[in-house]
Amino acid sequence: MSGFITSFPTTDQTAQVFFILLSSLLSHQTTLSINTFPNHIAEVELVRRLRAKDRAALEYLYDHYSAALYGAIFRIIQKEAISEEVLQDVFLKIWDKFEYYDASKGKLFTWLLNIARNQAIDKTRSREISKDRKTRDIQNVVSRIDNEAYIEQRVDGIGVKDILKDLPKEQHFIVEHLYLKGYTQSELAEEFNIPLGTVKTRLRLAMQQLRTTLGVTTT
Amino acid sequence: MNIREYISSGILEAYALGELSEQERSEVEHHLAGSPELRAELDQIEQVQEKLLQHTAIRPRDAVKTQIFARIDGLAPAGKVVSMPSSDTTMWKFVTAASVTVALVSSYLAYNYYDKWKSSQGELTELMAQNERVAGDYNRVNQRLDKIESDIHIIHNPAFKRVALKGTPNAPASLAYVYWNEDTREVYLSLQEMKQLAQENQYQLWAIIDGKPVDAGVFDAGIPGGLLKMKEISTGATLFAVTVEPRGGKPTPTLETMQVAGPVEKG
Numbered sequence: 001m002s003g004f005i006t007s008f009p010t011t012d013q014t015a016q017v018f019f020i021l022l023s024s025l026l027s028h029q030t031t032l033s034i035n036t037f038p039n040h041i042a043e044v045e046l047v048r049r050l051r052a053k054d055r056a057a058l059e060y061l062y063d064h065y066s067a068a069l070y071g072a073i074f075r076i077i078q079k080e081a082i083s084e085e086v087l088q089d090v091f092l093k094i095w096d097k098f099e100y101y102d103a104s105k106g107k108l109f110t111w112l113l114n115i116a117r118n119q120a121i122d123k124t125r126s127r128e129i130s131k132d133r134k135t136r137d138i139q140n141v142v143s144r145i146d147n148e149a150y151i152e153q154r155v156d157g158i159g160v161k162d163i164l165k166d167l168p169k170e171q172h173f174i175v176e177h178l179y180l181k182g183y184t185q186s187e188l189a190e191e192f193n194i195p196l197g198t199v200k201t202r203l204r205l206a207m208q209q210l211r212t213t214l215g216v217t218t219t
Numbered sequence: 220m221n222i223r224e225y226i227s228s229g230i231l232e233a234y235a236l237g238e239l240s241e242q243e244r245s246e247v248e249h250h251l252a253g254s255p256e257l258r259a260e261l262d263q264i265e266q267v268q269e270k271l272l273q274h275t276a277i278r279p280r281d282a283v284k285t286q287i288f289a290r291i292d293g294l295a296p297a298g299k300v301v302s303m304p305s306s307d308t309t310m311w312k313f314v315t316a317a318s319v320t321v322a323l324v325s326s327y328l329a330y331n332y333y334d335k336w337k338s339s340q341g342e343l344t345e346l347m348a349q350n351e352r353v354a355g356d357y358n359r360v361n362q363r364l365d366k367i368e369s370d371i372h373i374i375h376n377p378a379f380k381r382v383a384l385k386g387t388p389n390a391p392a393s394l395a396y397v398y399w400n401e402d403t404r405e406v407y408l409s410l411q412e413m414k415q416l417a418q419e420n421q422y423q424l425w426a427i428i429d430g431k432p433v434d435a436g437v438f439d440a441g442i443p444g445g446l447l448k449m450k451e452i453s454t455g456a457t458l459f460a461v462t463v464e465p466r467g468g469k470p471t472p473t474l475e476t477m478q479v480a481g482p483v484e485k486g
């Protein structure tokens with residue numbers, strides 16, 4: 001395909017035609033896979049199919065989890081283009097290393113989230129972009145995030161603020177920084193002079209409270 | 220191990236966030252395998268965490284998905300997400316090719332021009348030298364022309380008396396003319412036919428005033444250049460004569476070496 005392109009010295013139009021073809025081809029595949037894949041499948045089945053390198057299973061995974069993971073990545077990185085790059089790398093890694101997922105050690109989403117956060121944190125370290133992160137200078141994209149209208153997949157229609165509103169102030173602070181502002185526990189402890197043990201127990205208490213708010217019940 | 224205490228330390232939440240050290244992590248995993256209670260607790264924490272993140276999800280641009288699956292299908296290289304995937308790489312190829320071409324052409328032209336510039340530089344130096352020579356020649360010619368003009372002016376000036384000095388028996392073929400302006404006392408000598416002397420000798424011109432020889436300067440034969448300006452001679456000279464003297468001349472003439480001589484015509 002690329003040979004086809006290079007042999008045509010290239011007006012923008014040739015390139016455009018090519019990409020229209022390419023994207024229609026890809027979207028066609030997407031439609032097919034959705035048709036052959038149920039709307040909801042059990043995690044065990046999803047894991048089995050991902051382990052078997054089922055491309056449609058990865059698409060299902062992407063459709064269900066990419067936004068949650070992208071949110072976590074973006075909150076750490078704060079820059080749209082780099083966050084998109086990281087999300088790509090995360091899904092490539094998930095696809096390539098899926099045999100390392102061990103269900104006995106945790107849920108699938110936990111594993112995905114850990115990969116995403118680690119990848120994002122590595123990126124901030126390699127690019128030194130974490131420096132200005134905490135200064136919170138309001139860039140366009142950041143303000144888009146702070147705007148609640150941009151946060152999607154609110155299945156039950158409850159906003160994040162509503163979810164956290166019942167938490168005591170100090171627990172609210174911890175959850176907000178860990179899950180909404182992209183801090184790690186040790187960064188939080190260091191930057192705000194809170195002992196790491198306190199960060200952990202406050203998070204523990206907050207997560208217990210959130211079980212009620214979010215309607216999580218014992219299985 | 221007290222499971223309640225272990226749980227309340229918040230270690231499972233940190234585990235779910237992926238923030239434990241390798242050692243703590245394998246410790247938790249070890250306990251998980253042997254404690255259904257711990258497993259159930261973790262399960263609830265994970266559910267809360269997942270719901271929280273789903274509530275705070277941000278939908279990435281559609282192009283990201285396209286790019287990811289293009290990479291998985293081996294169609295696209297890793298890289299930034301652009302609205303038209305891989306148009307970048309295609310364009311870059313051409314941009315690169317164009318840059319390389321421009322660089323090569325420029326280098327060739329630069330070398331070429333450098334070469335031309337160098338030879339031009341050489342030619343220019345040569346031309347400048349030539350120009351200087353021509354200018355020098357011109358100046359010399361100009362000076363000679365000036366000299367000839369002033370000589371002609373002297374020769375044709377009626378204020379100058381022309382005295383023909385003819386050869387004595389010492390040098391019968393010799394001939395010279397003296398141009399003398401009695402008012403300005405200027406004396407010019409024009410050599411027509413005077414043989415070359417030995418290096419240690421020089422001709423000396425004398426003017427005879429009231430029967431006494433007066434030195435009018437020394438000169439050499441064989442030097443081109445028109446009229447020779449000699450020493451000034453005041454009124455009263457009746458005769459001009461040339462003797463051969465040692466180089467630099469003498470206060471009194473050696474009469475027996477007289478070469479040419481001629482009387483000043485009255486009037």
